[in-house]
Amino acid sequence: MASDTTAAVPSPTPGQESTAPGRADADERRSRRYRRDTRWSPYAFIAPFFVFFAVFGLFPLLYTGWASLHQVELTAPNDMTWVGLRNFSRLLSDDFFWNALRNTFTIGLLSTVPQLLIALGVAHLLNYKLRGSMFFRVAVLTPYATSVAAATLVFVLLFGRDYGMINWALGLVGFGHVDWQNGTWTSQLAVSTIVVWRWTGYNALIYLAAMQAVPADLYESAALDGASRWQQFRHVTIPSLRPTILFTAVVSTIGATQLFGEPLLFNGAAGATGGSDHQFQTLGLYLYEQGWVNLHLGRASAIAWAMFLILLLIGAVNWLVSRKLRKGMTS
């Protein structure tokens, strides 16, 4: 397009440029400006994102990597001593790190799996023709819109040992009181409950959107073949949702790996220890404890990078799985 216009306009010789201010000259200038415009303006328009990413994403990432190779304290961030990979190597023998990694994994499993299963079910129900479906769709999203802090504080009260509503209900049906916060499994279950409660609706809406993109004739022909609702769900809905399910699984896994607010506030007063026995200290909490309680920036940075590497690993596994799935689908 741009080259067409240049070809149509007779180009003036270099010497004439200033002496002959003709129409052709103006056209030439305009088209050159136009070409520059179409070429560079898009970059200007997308620049803000990349500037922000560089300042608030890339720079901190690199700086954290640099800090992880040093012994550096939050009390004197400019005073760095080079220690090489020592911050990383000591993680290998750091009981607290492994404990946090294990907890992150178990809490992640306890929250992600039920969360996605429930979300799938809820989405399936929402996909029926319902009266006031918009109301229900908004309603499932409300937990997601609630702040972590507010939600967690309510859950802390619900899971209270002496005056908690859950223990009260357990007492009604004849069970003894459970000390939710102090047990390893009970505390992890409680933290997972908060995560499940917050994110199920969010995932359900994603599934719902994907379900509505499934062609209706698939269901019609399935119905003609005599498939029940459940069979339709299993043989039509689930296979069509496979990429979406994979996507939510990845996003939820990343979220679970970075889990922070819920366990932090679940033990409100004690800070980032995650319980007296570190029984629900996640990697995020341990990172916070090292950096912002113990003030060891170098060690905290090493944990941050370890988390980053773990996420890359999860990403790679996911890529392999999804490739396999895609092959399975086409064959």
Added chain:
Amino acid sequence: MRTRTRMSRRLAALAAVAALGTGLLTGCADDGKQASDGPTAGGGGGGGAKTTLTVGVFGAFGLKEAGLYDAYMKLHPDIEIKQTSIERNENYYPQLLTHLGSGSGLADIQAVEVSNIAEITATQSGKLEDLSKAPGVNKGDFLPWKWSEATTKDNRTVGLGTDTGPTGICYRKDLFAKAGLPTDRDAVGKLWAGDWNKYLEAGRQFRAKVPSGPAFVDSASGVLNSITGSSAVRYYDTDGKVVYKSNPAIKEAWTTATAFAADGLTAKLQQFQPTWDQGFANATFATVSCPAWMLGYIQDKAGAPGKDQWDVAAAPKPSNWGGSFLTVPSAGKHKAEAAKLAAWLTAPAQQATLFEKRGSFPSAKAAYALPAVADAKHAYFGGAPIGQIFAKAAEGTPVQILGPKDQIIQQNLTDIGMLQVEQKGKTPQQGWDAAVKAIDNALDQ
């Protein structure tokens, strides 16, 4: 003509993008500064050129609530004071350190808790103003140990003491009566005077008479805190070495406090958690070690049903828990005015007001003779003469050696070690080992 309009539209778009970008950038970078001079720039429609001073505090610090800011603004019509507060010092302190490190986002006056003052004085004094010669500051007004805690080796005083935390034992008269223990505050004080183990003994008597129902004390951690608060050498020695592992005073405190847990005398609560508040509201424990600043908290949480049930007696030994300082960061815009305000806020008369209104006990010993302190009685606590009780505790408290990591050591001892003993049924040795392991990991750089 067409070119011009297209050109200008394009320019406008670019300008908008640029403005958006820089606007957001500066918006982020200038957060702190805007907090301090925003209201001045905003102008309030033709108001005079007021200087806005910001004060950064943690928790319910009380300066504002006691009306001290309003009083100062009345005295100085050209000054406006704004306060920003962060609920917990564990969140406030790291933020203060990062702000000091970057020299931005700081309030004109920043409060510092006593457990952090050693670290601040040792590592951040270069970024704070020397307040010893600020107008209105009189070194002789302060308790000597309070003054020296915020003074560097080269004699710069970077923090002015606000309050201290002389500690008593708050107890419920109704529960004491039920257990056949004395209820009069002098008799209760005599019950355990001079020895923390007598406090333990009183607990055992209480338990024998009241086998089920309310516990004797809220938490073993609270006991540990007040015992360690009564000894001069705690976690560090005079050379600045970490000695808590070998310090006999700490060992003894650990033994006594874990005995409370082992004998089932505690309500197994964690202080400053919602469950602790519920404990006050439901009267599930009979005593709690209470620094002067905690009385207001107890009144809030125990509410009307607790009125005239709670009283306060002297602790077995004079002990200190808490207290704070005001510092003036050098990066501030209005350093001179801020120093003047800090000096005024910590002057004896204002400390006495703060005590009268909020129960924060003065660190200016010149304030102890003022009627607001000397004659103070607490209506909620049965009219207890709290001014005298806490002044006696403050004067008897030993000069404590502070170290930079006091808070971390103490927090791990209570929140890891003691909680494992108290709530998870571990032995005192197992709890101690868990705490030491966590502390070693925390202190290792």
